[in-house]
Amino acid sequence: MFQRHSIRFRLTVWYAAILTAGLGLFAGAIWFALRARLLSEVDEDLQDRTAQFEHYFRTESSELPLSRVADELQEFCEALPPRTYIVVQGTQGFAFQYPSRLPEHAASYRKLHRQFTLNNQVFELESGSPIGSVVHTLDLLRLLLLSLLPAVIAIACAGGWWLSGRALKPVQQITAAAVTIGIENLSERLPVPATGDELARLTEVLNSMLARLESAVRALSRFVADASHELRTPLAVIRTTAELALRRERAPESYRDSLQEVALETQRMTQLVEDLLILARGSEEMSELPQAPLDVREVLTEVCTELRPLADKRDVRIRTSLGNDPGTISANRPALHRLFVILIDNALKYSRPTGEVIVTVDHSPSHVAVVIQDFGTGISESDLPHIFERFYRAALSSEGHGLGLALADRIAKAHSATIEVRSTEGQTSIFRVSFQPRDPSP
Numbered sequence: 001m002f003q004r005h006s007i008r009f010r011l012t013v014w015y016a017a018i019l020t021a022g023l024g025l026f027a028g029a030i031w032f033a034l035r036a037r038l039l040s041e042v043d044e045d046l047q048d049r050t051a052q053f054e055h056y057f058r059t060e061s062s063e064l065p066l067s068r069v070a071d072e073l074q075e076f077c078e079a080l081p082p083r084t085y086i087v088v089q090g091t092q093g094f095a096f097q098y099p100s101r102l103p104e105h106a107a108s109y110r111k112l113h114r115q116f117t118l119n120n121q122v123f124e125l126e127s128g129s130p131i132g133s134v135v136h137t138l139d140l141l142r143l144l145l146l147s148l149l150p151a152v153i154a155i156a157c158a159g160g161w162w163l164s165g166r167a168l169k170p171v172q173q174i175t176a177a178a179v180t181i182g183i184e185n186l187s188e189r190l191p192v193p194a195t196g197d198e199l200a201r202l203t204e205v206l207n208s209m210l211a212r213l214e215s216a217v218r219a220l221s222r223f224v225a226d227a228s229h230e231l232r233t234p235l236a237v238i239r240t241t242a243e244l245a246l247r248r249e250r251a252p253e254s255y256r257d258s259l260q261e262v263a264l265e266t267q268r269m270t271q272l273v274e275d276l277l278i279l280a281r282g283s284e285e286m287s288e289l290p291q292a293p294l295d296v297r298e299v300l301t302e303v304c305t306e307l308r309p310l311a312d313k314r315d316v317r318i319r320t321s322l323g324n325d326p327g328t329i330s331a332n333r334p335a336l337h338r339l340f341v342i343l344i345d346n347a348l349k350y351s352r353p354t355g356e357v358i359v360t361v362d363h364s365p366s367h368v369a370v371v372i373q374d375f376g377t378g379i380s381e382s383d384l385p386h387i388f389e390r391f392y393r394a395a396l397s398s399e400g401h402g403l404g405l406a407l408a409d410r411i412a413k414a415h416s417a418t419i420e421v422r423s424t425e426g427q428t429s430i431f432r433v434s435f436q437p438r439d440p441s442p
Contacts, residue, residue, distance in 0.1 A: 007171075008164045013230040015160040020153055027145040034141060038134045042110050050112050050127045052087060061118055071098050083130040085109075091122045108132055170199050178206075237265045257308050257358075289414060291333040293438055296327040296336070296370055300359055301341040307348065316348050317356040327361045327368040329435040331415050339411040340370070342404045347374035350429065367436045378422035387421065 005013075053076065060072045076408040077086055077098035085103060088096040103109060109128040116123055170193040177190045189210060194202045245258040304318050311318050347357040351374045364370040379387060412419050416436055423429040 008161070008168055011164040012157060012161045013212060015154060015164075016157045019156050019160075020149075023149055023152065027054070027149060031138065031141060031145065035134075035138055038137065038279055039110065039131070040132060042129055042131055045114075046110055046112050046127060048088075048113055049084070049129070050125065053127065054116055054125060055165070057088070057123075058116075058118060058200065066090075066094050066435040074098065081129070085128045085382060087126045089124045094121065102127070103130075108135065164232045167203045170195065170203075174199075174203055174206075178317065181210065183217065186210060186217060199415055235269070236263050241265075249417050271281075291332050291415070293328055294331045294333055294336065295434070296329060296331075296368060297322040297361060298341055299333065299336050300361070300370065303344055304359060307344055311344070311348055311357070314348055314351070314353045318348075319343070319356050319358050321358070321360040322360050323363060327363060327370075327435075328438050329415070330438045331435070335411050335414065339371075339408050339433070342408045343372050343433070346404055347372050347429070347431070350374060351376040363437075365437070367434045368437045369432055371432050373428060373430045375428050377428050378425040378427050379421070380425050384421065384423060388419075 025111075028159050042293075053073075055075065056076050057069070057232045058172040064072065073088075077084075080086075080098075083103065086096070086098050087102070088094070108131060110131050111128045112124060114125040114127075116125065173193075174190050177188075181188050181190075189207045190203050192207070193200050239262050241258050245255060252323075300320065300322060304320055310316055344357060344359065351357055352417055355375045358373045360371045360373075362371060388405050409419055413434055420434070421429065422432075
């Protein structure tokens with residue numbers, strides 16, 4: 001099975017491999033460059049000597065017969081460096097060789113062949129120069145490189161191991177700190193190394209993620225606590241009503257009143273649970289609600305008709321101005337109906353008696369907006385930023401569970417719509433829901 005190694009080990013191995021390859025190429029380049037240079041010097045010296053020998057041979061041949069030239073050539077060659085040899089062969093039988101016995105190891109010589117013509121006779125000239133010193137120098141350099149390279153690589157690997165440990169020490173510190181962070185201490189943060197590098201940036205991102213996670217957990221805990229609190233009251237009312245009804249014999253009308261109170265509290269609980277379930281769904285799940293082309297005027301007409309008895313009970317008038325042009329959008333009809341019920345019902349709750357709620361539809365090429373305005377208590381500047389939070393109720397509010405506007409905001413986002421609020425405390429509140437328009441044609 002494949003064995004996993006630490007980042008430090010892998011960094012050191014990669015560093016050692018790259019360093020070995022680099023030093024190997026560097027050592028090879030040095031060896032071949034020195035070899036080429038030394039052999040080039042030998043070749044240049046050999047060419048000079050051969051040229052001098054040919055010139056001397058021509059000069060002596062013009063003054064002496066070939067039978068006596070060999071003696072002069074012998075004297076010339078005795079002045080050459082040791083172990084150098086020269087061989088001359090003529091087409092008419094002339095032959096000269098120095099020294100008398102040629103070297104046996106021809107591979108350790110650099111050779112030069114030259115052909116020239118003299119007195120209608122073609123001569124083949126071969127000269128050789130020993131390269132033993134060159135070979136010895138190259139062997140010594142190769143031995144030196146092969147001896148030093150492993151030591152250099154070993155020292156470099158040890159240094160790489162130490163440096164990688166120093167570089168990864170902040171990672172170990174971050175890991176150790178991250179292990180200690182759990183659901184019970186999400187407020188703690190990872191130590192940010194004072195390096196300003198990628199590790200510092202990664203730590204900052206992780207701390208930002210922990211902060212968002214802490215905020216989400218706190219919101220979830222608060223949501224559960226608020227939901228439990230809201231459910232506890234109707235459950236207590238139902239239990240108390242039932243216990244009082246069972247404590248002694250009562251008239252049928254008394255039982256009927258108790259059952260009506262239980263039914264009313266059960267209805268409140270059902271509505272609360274439904275709201276909680278909708279809010280508990282993720283945004284992705286709500287965005288998957290089936291949508292179809294829909295005229296917002298139709299839904300607004302239904303909602304206003306449905307809520308007019310409630311408005312009459314509160315002595316508030318609902319006035320509509322829906323226009324003549326269709327306000328067609330892509331929406332889920334039940335969800336859109338719920339959205340408008342929440343906003344208009346909210347406007348009725350906070351309207352002053354004998355007041356009115358105005359519902360209008362604003363058309364433009366870029367949007368279809370539904371505007372709901374009431375004239376009543378308004379919303380204070382301190383409450384305005386929080387009205388879409390779950391279970392939030394303004395100081396002057398005494399009705400509802402504080403889930404309506406949070407639910408309306410979730411439904412609007414599921415339809416890619418936005419809700420804007422403007423309010424003047426003690427005078428008016430205006431809710432504006434803007435949708436993307438859709439071509440009404442099928």
